[in-house]
Amino acid sequence: MGKIRGFIEYDRLKELVIAPKSRIKNYKEFTVAPNEKKLREQGARCMDCGVPFCHSGCPLGNMIPDFNDAVYENEWKSALDILHSTNNFPEFTGRLCPAPCEEACVLGIVKPPVSIELIEKYIVERGFSEGWITAKLPKNRTGKKIAVIGSGPAGLAAAQQLNSVGHNVTVYERENKIGGLLRYGIPDFKMEKKVIDRRLEILKKEGIVFKCSIEVGKNITTEYIEKEFDAILISTGASIKRNLLIPGSNLKGIAQAMDFLSHNNKAVDGQHKCDKKYLAKDRNVIVIGGGDTGSDCIGTSNRHGAKSVTNFEIMPKPLDYRTDENPWPYWPFKLKNSSSHEEGSHREWNILTKEFLGDKNGNLTGLKTVEVKWEKIPNKRPKLIENKESEKDWPCELVLLALGFTGPEKTLPEQFDLTFDKRGNIQGLNKYQTNKNKIFVAGDCRRGQSLIVWAISEGREAAHQIDEFLMGSSLLPKKNMSGDLIAY
Ligand SMILES: Cc1cc2nc3c(=O)[nH]c(=O)nc-3n(C[C@H](O)[C@H](O)[C@H](O)COP(=O)(O)OP(=O)(O)OC[C@H]3O[C@@H](n4cnc5c(N)ncnc54)[C@H](O)[C@@H]3O)c2cc1C
Ligand code: SF4
Missing domain, CATH: 3.50.50.60 (FAD/NAD(P)-binding domain)
Incomplete structure (x- = not known):
């Protein structure tokens, strides 16, 4: 452990980002790298716990206190070796992981946890920029x-x-x-x-x-x-996508989220122009499904220039804190706001889509919903109860189904x-x-x-x-x- 009182001296650093209004003009990553001093201070916040719960929170068993310490000591090459010993691709997880290690971090009981994911990302970025990450060829071939x-x-x-x-x-x-x-x-x-x-x-x-x-x-x-x-x-x-087979599901303007996202990713890569059927520009978009895929659809629709973006979730709105039944160090089931949500979307919870509405040419013009509630039944899954009185029509020209796989x-x-x-x-x-x-x-x-x-x-x-x-x-x-x- 480098700095005994580091966790008292330094606050958790939140990675700086480009403001939503500017960043939605393109598809580039929008984080701003902290300087080396700030990153080392973040490494110094680690308490090098006797029982490092961060380890057991990480599915890879990453040796987190060891690389935190190496960063604090300015030994970046050593930090990289420690990181690579358990994770082949820290540049993917350092950007995209929901960081269960941070939710399990002991410091998180009393203060914001160590910024483990941020440290991970900048160790590997340093590795690439210094030219430390090179091909390692095997000494012998087995013939298998x-x-x-x-x-x-x-x-x-x-x-x-x-x-x-x-x-x-x-x-x-x-x-x-x-x-x-x-x-x-x-x-x-x-x-x-x-x-x-x-x-x-x-x-x-x-x-x-x-x-x-x-x-x-x-x-x-x-x-x-x-x-x-x-x-x-x-x-x-x-890759088998869940569907929503309700009246009107054949209307033009309803797409699977994954078809929309992969089509858009290929367009961003210059492989083709974005097809009109997947273009959110000037359309009211409703994304059905409140998970990661839904959130990626929101970010993409805003970059297309959608008129409005609404996100439906059938489950109740989570609390923004842990409950007694969901204590540390378990994964917290609490409200998450992704960067895409910050860029602009209206979110609705406890809502069920009953029917898609269209015009005589088969084009989607809206959808019909009801509010729902979840009744707890001992030892069984909660029961969904629809409130028939709450029927509502929502105008929309593009619906993206992000219902999981x-x-x-x-x-x-x-x-x-x-x-x-x-x-x-x-x-x-x-x-x-x-x-x-x-x-x-x-x-x-x-x-x-x-x-x-x-x-x-x-x-x-x-x-x-x-x-x-x-x-x-x-x-x-x-x-x-x-x-x-x-x-x-
Ligand atoms: C929109 C979206 C966003 C996500 N965001 C995140 C995130 O932010 N963070 C996170 O941790 N996870 C995220 N996930 C989940 C994560 O991407 C997956 O859990 C992960 O990619 C699974 O990896 P995999 O190697 O098992 O399969 P995949 O990544 O699905 O790769 C499987 C590959 O197999 C290929 N394939 C299939 N059949 C054949 C065949 N017969 N022959 C040859 N090739 C074949 C497919 O084309 C595909 O390329 C997201 C998922 C989605 C859909
Ligand atoms: S649990 Fe948190 S404070 Fe403890 S060793 Fe892991 S990262 Fe450091």
Whole structure:
């Protein structure tokens, strides 16, 4: 621990951001880097706790007090090595993670917690700007061949781990570019795509082979993959979108949030012009669904120049503090305001959409809602009660459905003859190993729609198991902290 009274001396630093009015004029990231002195002070706030709860809050088991201390001591290269020892891609999590570690930080009981995510982001940015992050080639090649299907954070983390111990890794991706939801789900204003490309260059130099625009099971057979490779990792995500099948759901002007976001991300990348059907400009937009995806739709609609943006959530408005049933260090179920909400949107809770309204040409003109309440029933899920008296029409010309994902697509796992768990996810019988010996599974397709940090963690763990399967034992790190404090 560097500074004994650092947590008393310094306040938590909130990262500066460009004002909403200016930042919605483009899709660039809008945070302003703090200077080195300020970052070191943030590192000095860490109390180096005897039992560092931040560790167990982090699904990767990041060694947080160690890198906090290294930053305070101005030993940035050492901080980077500590960070990379548990996390392949801190530049993704440092920008996009909801930071369960901070919610579990001991300092958080009495004061604002240590700014762990901010410190993480600027350690890795320093690493790139100093040229410390370079390709690390394996000393020997094992001759074993591994196919990774799906190039999201789970697939990429596994590929890097497996390549580092000398296996020959080929990553197959059905999209035209690598990155999974990092590339075509998450908008640039949360993470610019050059951040992915910068890391990809390193992975390519390390020897990983990337094959884009190849859908396994469609453009290339599963039989070929099984014959050609010694082990296979399926990391194809959870992309089946939940729908809202109510009267009027075929009207023009209703789109799935993910179709809207991926279309827009490709437009920002210069791959095409934004199609009129996905353009929010001068339209009243209603985003149905109050999660991360909904929030990304709000930020994107405001950047298009929407006339108004309204966000519906069927659940009650959360409190802005923890309740007694939800104590520290558990993940707090409290109200969250994302940067997109700050940019302008009207939010409604306890609201249910009953019908979409349209004109004679089949164009959406509005929707009908009722207010709902949730009745608690002992040992059962709360019951939804509609208030028929509260019916209301909302004018809108674009509706974005951000209702979550029900699980992974079934075609590929069925072609491989894999089994599913009760929730419809691909089943890892021996954690990451499926019912077929040489086929492994990691990320959202195994655990359901989750977080980047969990995808990286699963990719790393699956890599350990695959290496052990191929070689009899593995030197790849295995996590000893579980992050199970988080109830995602
Ligand atoms: C809009 C949105 C915003 C989000 N924002 C955040 C956030 O801010 N922070 C956070 O922590 N999490 C966020 N998430 C969740 C996070 O992105 C996911 O949990 C994470 O990307 C899952 O990683 P994955 O590697 O399992 O799968 P994915 O990232 O989904 O990648 C799977 C890849 O597999 C490919 N694929 C599928 N089938 C095949 C096939 N047969 N052949 C070849 N390739 C195939 C897909 O094209 C895709 O590229 C967000 C999710 C969404 C939808
Ligand atoms: S819990 Fe907070 S104060 Fe304690 S070691 Fe972790 S980051 Fe530092």
